[in-house]
Amino acid sequence: MIKFWGYIKKKAQLSSSPFDPSERSNSIKGTGSSSNVLTTQNAPGYCIRYKDLGKLHKAAFLGDLAKVQHHLLFKKQDLNKRDKEHRTPLHLACANGYPDVVSLLVEKKCKLNICDSENRSPLIKAVQCQQIECATILLENKAEPNLGDIHKNTALHYAACGHNISLVNKLIEHKANIEAQNKDGHTPLLLAITENNPEMVAILLKRGADVNASDKLQRTALMLAVGGEPIGIVNLLLQYDVDLSCQDIYGLTAEEYATCSGYSIHHELISQYKIQKNLKKSIFPGMSHSERISAIKFS
Template sequence: GGSARRGAHGGAVTVGGTPWTLPCADPAALGHREEAAHREPRYHIRKKDLGQIHQAASAGDVAKVEQILSLKKKVLDARDRKKRTALHLACANGHPEVVTVLVDRKCKLNVPDSEKRTALIKAVQCLEEECATILLEHGANPNHSDVYGNTALHYAVYGDTPSIAAKLLSHGANKEAINKDHLTPLLLAVSGTKEEMVEFLIQKNADINAVDKMNRTALMLAEHHNSPSILHLLEEGMDVFSEDISGRTVKDYGTTSGFNTIHHQISEYKEE
């Protein structure tokens, strides 16, 4: 749960039975249709797309940013060809000094880029915790959702960063926010087998009986992904009798996956 910054959290996970690779805090497989579009969370930078203020912010050139703003105040919230502001680019590239200059000049905090992502979402997606903290402390909206319905908290889950998630929640982030695949942050954490995030969200009283678009609970997803440690975290408040849209129960998921550690727990639960 330590402070996060510019990491490369690689690894393969499975969401809904579809394998995908996670390079950094990439949310590619909220549904596999997004995978190709988001393999790299940082912006693809082409000089021809940027104005002067965007170039300076992207490079972290504080002096240049201040010089440009002293001459052209109107460019503070100017958008480049990809609808990004200087704030977006400073956050995505981890330049908190530039972020501070921009917010002190009263820039707009919640401008969406071409993917409907705010600067806060980009900061969290790219694991730039210091930038995210500055934005939150200046009133950035933690519940804005992007083109895929993801909030900053969803991205904190993909980045496996409880420290960022804690800051988002302390500033009013909705822990039950649902993206376009009907996944709450907790369901997302279970699907990605991110044990630390699952434990954190349970401690924050996230709804463990929430269901995805297939009517699968966190317990079913944990069983499906063969996650004994996550099953253990979920067992206290589990609903073992719920069914998905196909009428399958948690026990059926265990039988399908060949993973049966929870069946003894179910038997004990029924006896009680």
């Protein structure tokens, strides 16, 4: 059983996350001589070389508002033109965090939902790079929040892996799908759990995320949470109507995950939750979990 649990944990670690290691460290890897590579410290994920960019793209990448205005006004350049990686000037301005350039491009009616070679829209790129002002401008101008990249990660998936609660709220307020699943079946809530981010888990649950959502291996939020040492996320999940009867594709429940994980505290918490849930059902038969909680609070 211990060997099997190790396999389960390995599968969890291999499941896709919106960020790869190079993007987590905000590094840009280029090829060729350094003089041929345009880099900025706040542009994770984009490798840019001079020969790949036209003048408008370069100006947008560097945040040179005057040059962007000049090229649009006098050179009549196509503001939706793509480079070799299908990036538009809007992608580059969003990735590097130039809200003034983003505002200008939007004002000039650029297309908001063009995707780059990794199928990332400017909004996804802004969120991935934690460029909050740029993301806000796009959302307020009705950029589509539910587009998925090549891994089917939406902007909300990227936001759930970060620490900006206001950005998550803003995306949800603009109709981002809180139950969107990436290629591994992970919802934003499941990703927040794999990232060990209790604050993000709390806000997603508060905004209505399904606590019993499961990934492609049918692992629920609680199954993923009990594999880690901190008890904060497990405690958060057990404040909601967790279905302890759910099984993964191997027939294991969250309680069995807790037993196999080696963290006895998690098994104790689940056992206590089960007792309390059964007790509430006997006291308030026919009521939903939220109705039983309300009844207890006001009794």
